[in-house]
Amino acid sequence: MTTTAHGIESAAWLLIALPLISGAVLLLAGKRANKWGHLLGALVPIVLFVYALMLFFAVKHEHNREVSRHLFNWIHVGRFSIDAGLLLDPLSLVFVLLITGVGSLIHIYAVGYMSHDPGRRRFFGYFNIFVAAMLLLVLADNYLSLYVGWEGVGVASYLLISFYYDRNSAATAGNKAFFANRVGDVGLSVAIMLMFAYLGNTSFQTVLHSHLSNGVASAIAFMLLLGACGKSGQFPLQTWLPDAMEGPTPVSALIHAATMVTAGVYLIARSAAIFDQSQSARTMITIIGAITLLYGCVSAFGQDDLKKVLAYSTVSQIGYMFLAVGLGPGVYAIGIIHLLGHGFFKAALFLSAGSVMHAMNDRIDMRRFGGLRTVMPITFAVFVCGYLALIGFPLATGFWTKDKIIEAAFDKGGTSGWILGIAALLGAGLTAAYMTRALVMTFFGEKRWEDDVHPHEAPKSMTLPMIVLGALSLVGGYLLIFGGGVQHWLTPSVGPSVEEGVHTVNPTVLSILTLVVIALGAYGAYAAYGRKAVPVEKPVAVSPITRAARKNIYADAFNEAVLMKPGQWLSRALVYFDNRGVDGAVTGLAAGMGGSSSRLRRMQTGFVRSYALSMLGGTIAVVAVLLAVRFQ
Amino acid sequence: MTPTYYLVLSAALFSIGAVGVLVRKNAIVVFMCIELMLNAVNLSLVTFSRINGSLDGQIMAFFVMTVAAAEVVIGLAIIMSIFRTRRSASVDDANLLKY
Numbered sequence: 001m002t003t004t005a006h007g008i009e010s011a012a013w014l015l016i017a018l019p020l021i022s023g024a025v026l027l028l029a030g031k032r033a034n035k036w037g038h039l040l041g042a043l044v045p046i047v048l049f050v051y052a053l054m055l056f057f058a059v060k061h062e063h064n065r066e067v068s069r070h071l072f073n074w075i076h077v078g079r080f081s082i083d084a085g086l087l088l089d090p091l092s093l094v095f096v097l098l099i100t101g102v103g104s105l106i107h108i109y110a111v112g113y114m115s116h117d118p119g120r121r122r123f124f125g126y127f128n129i130f131v132a133a134m135l136l137l138v139l140a141d142n143y144l145s146l147y148v149g150w151e152g153v154g155v156a157s158y159l160l161i162s163f164y165y166d167r168n169s170a171a172t173a174g175n176k177a178f179f180a181n182r183v184g185d186v187g188l189s190v191a192i193m194l195m196f197a198y199l200g201n202t203s204f205q206t207v208l209h210s211h212l213s214n215g216v217a218s219a220i221a222f223m224l225l226l227g228a229c230g231k232s233g234q235f236p237l238q239t240w241l242p243d244a245m246e247g248p249t250p251v252s253a254l255i256h257a258a259t260m261v262t263a264g265v266y267l268i269a270r271s272a273a274i275f276d277q278s279q280s281a282r283t284m285i286t287i288i289g290a291i292t293l294l295y296g297c298v299s300a301f302g303q304d305d306l307k308k309v310l311a312y313s314t315v316s317q318i319g320y321m322f323l324a325v326g327l328g329p330g331v332y333a334i335g336i337i338h339l340l341g342h343g344f345f346k347a348a349l350f351l352s353a354g355s356v357m358h359a360m361n362d363r364i365d366m367r368r369f370g371g372l373r374t375v376m377p378i379t380f381a382v383f384v385c386g387y388l389a390l391i392g393f394p395l396a397t398g399f400w401t402k403d404k405i406i407e408a409a410f411d412k413g414g415t416s417g418w419i420l421g422i423a424a425l426l427g428a429g430l431t432a433a434y435m436t437r438a439l440v441m442t443f444f445g446e447k448r449w450e451d452d453v454h455p456h457e458a459p460k461s462m463t464l465p466m467i468v469l470g471a472l473s474l475v476g477g478y479l480l481i482f483g484g485g486v487q488h489w490l491t492p493s494v495g496p497s498v499e500e501g502v503h504t505v506n507p508t509v510l511s512i513l514t515l516v517v518i519a520l521g522a523y524g525a526y527a528a529y530g531r532k533a534v535p536v537e538k539p540v541a542v543s544p545i546t547r548a549a550r551k552n553i554y555a556d557a558f559n560e561a562v563l564m565k566p567g568q569w570l571s572r573a574l575v576y577f578d579n580r581g582v583d584g585a586v587t588g589l590a591a592g593m594g595g596s597s598s599r600l601r602r603m604q605t606g607f608v609r610s611y612a613l614s615m616l617g618g619t620i621a622v623v624a625v626l627l628a629v630r631f632q
Numbered sequence: 633m634t635p636t637y638y639l640v641l642s643a644a645l646f647s648i649g650a651v652g653v654l655v656r657k658n659a660i661v662v663f664m665c666i667e668l669m670l671n672a673v674n675l676s677l678v679t680f681s682r683i684n685g686s687l688d689g690q691i692m693a694f695f696v697m698t699v700a701a702a703e704v705v706i707g708l709a710i711i712m713s714i715f716r717t718r719r720s721a722s723v724d725d726a727n728l729l730k731y
Contacts, residue, residue, distance in 0.1 A: 601731045602731060604730050604731045605727070605730055605731075606727030606728065606729055606730030606731075607723075607724055607727055608723045608724075608726070608727075609653070609654055609655075609657075609723060609724070612653050612654055613654055616650060616654070
């Protein structure tokens with residue numbers, strides 16, 4: 001089965017140790033590291049990427065392309081034993097390459113982006129810790145180690161969202177993300193407990209190769225799904241992701257678009273063997289994916305904040321990935337490929353949004369942009385590359401990866417296949433529409449910015465990574481899909497890709513249909529926003545749908561009314577009970593004792609004769625009692 | 633002569649002493665009343681010693697006498713020093729130590 005690590009592979013633990021050490025150095029060294037901290041922080045992922053490439057070629061030649069590296073015996077109590085180890089297999093290596101590759105580019109970008117920020121060293125420290133946790137998440141060879149990485153990225157994400165902790169909105173957004181993630185984490189931890197209870201072990205080797213009864217498999221699968229929904233911002237735990245844009249833009253690009261939020265997809269793909277045993281959980285994934293992808297599209301329309309548009313777009317694209325991994329064996333690989341492509345183009349889009357922000361004095365309201373095309377040509381070009389890739393323009397990344405998912409959804413067959421397929425197709429049209437709206441409002445039309453803003457192109461350290469990512473957005477999809485290379489590569493992990501099944505709709509017809517829908521969406525948005533001037537203030541008289549989209553289809557309002565308000569009432573009632581009931585009893589008892597003793601104190605008059613009288617009285621009483629007992 | 637009379641006498645002396653302690657104000661008189669009570673107890677101890685035919689009670693009486701002598705020395709010294717500072721030997725005047 002798996003090969004034991006040897007040679008270069010046995011040092012795989014460096015992938016986690018290096019960024020962890022670097023992060024610790026940056027955070028502990030204090031001001032001394034201010035001068036060189038960011039360079040160390042940016043160097044680490046590059047070194048890791050080179051090492052990951054070497055690992056990739058080493059593992060490629062191994063039998064079965066699965067290498068395990070046992071690290072140490074973590075917990076050993078009686079018969080209960082947990083080993084910590086790393087698993088290098090096609091799936092984890094693909095993720096390692098994505099994390100370190102896109103991560104390196106974004107780190108380089110961040111050197112330029114954060115150059116004027118006083119907290120730059122702290123930023124790179126958190127960033128490196130995030131990379132360490134994320135790599136642990138994807139490299140772990142058992143669910144318990146995976147859980148450690150899972151929580152680690154949660155903490156890093158929290159720290160980075162509330163990076164500008166003196167801003168109230170950022171602190172709140174960090175808390176919101178943390179709470180929503182907690183709900184999901186409970187699901188994952190329950191799943192791990194179930195594995196311990198029924199299998200006694202959480203290593204992938206055991207869990208993924210054992211047959212569970214249907215009920216247990218479903219329970220574990222649903223709990224894993226809850227965890228995946230929390231981390232990946234899927235319905236109904238999606239509301240934290242758009243708010244997470246409060247963090248610096250490189251954070252949004254790396255953590256909340258390219259890597260961390262795809263951890264849910266990774267978890268499901270990794271646990272494929274469990275989901276294969278539970279049809280109901282699998283159906284649930286597709287439903288969640290379809291709902292979320294439409295939800296994200298509609299909500300993205302209502303946003304005037306460029307980063308929020310991209311955030312909802314991320315929610316929606318991860319919905320596509322969920323849909324793909326939910327469709328079952330044979331489609332996993334397509335979901336992972338879309339994930340990789342999405343990592344490229346969404347990072348490109350976010351980085352160019354960051355560049356725009358950088359140029360516009362950190363203002364992000366698209367109604368205040370306009371006409372930036374000529375002022376920032378490189379940013380514009382990169383954004384267009386990302387835009388074409390995202391909407392699925394022919395030959396760009398999305399065309400190869402997203403169309404496959406739509407095709408697979410139709411190929412599921414039956415009524416559910418048609419519903420999912422039409423949802424995915426509709427989502428593609430809506431994606432084209434809201435992205436066109438964002439593109440037109442930002443880069444075309446009249447300039448609407450205020451007088452004190454002087455837009456300029458970003459420095460080289462920012463534009464270079466953007467150009468690389470922009471190029472990858474254009475050609476990456478073709479490279480990923482070309483000759484089925486990635487699909488073949490992933491086969492040992494997620495099973496073979498079944499391409500040539502029974503097609504419900506002819507692929508060529510479907511491809512053309514998709515393009516027509518995309519063109520309609522893009523044209524519709526152009527007609528609405530490109531032809532006439534965009535008002536600087538938000539229009540007030542709008543349709544109910546727009547109003548709902550602006551408030552992200554009332555998801556926040558729902559959470560507030562159903563979860564937050566009752567929670568607040570409950571805590572207020574408990575505080576009242578604590579103050580009046582518990583504290584009342586305690587302080588009342590103390591006050592009673594104090595009052596009675598101050599009255600009792602009055603007996604101490606200072607007159608010796610009264611003391612003598614009480615002594616005599618006491619003695620007589622004792623003697624009387626003794627006599628009464630003696631002679632009764 | 634029955635020993636009961638001695639016991640009655642002892643009880644009477646003790647009662648007189650106790651009432652004296654309670655009703656008199658002069659510290660010297662109170663002191664004398666305490667001595668009276670102690671000696672009443674001594675009398676009853678000796679009486680019981682005689683009744684039971686053992687020497688235990690008499691030995692106890694010697695102890696009581698020793699303690700009483702020591703107590704007189706200390707007590708009179710205290711009364712003297714209180715009188716010097718307050719020009720009064722009344723126990724009711726020495727009432728500073730109170731709530």
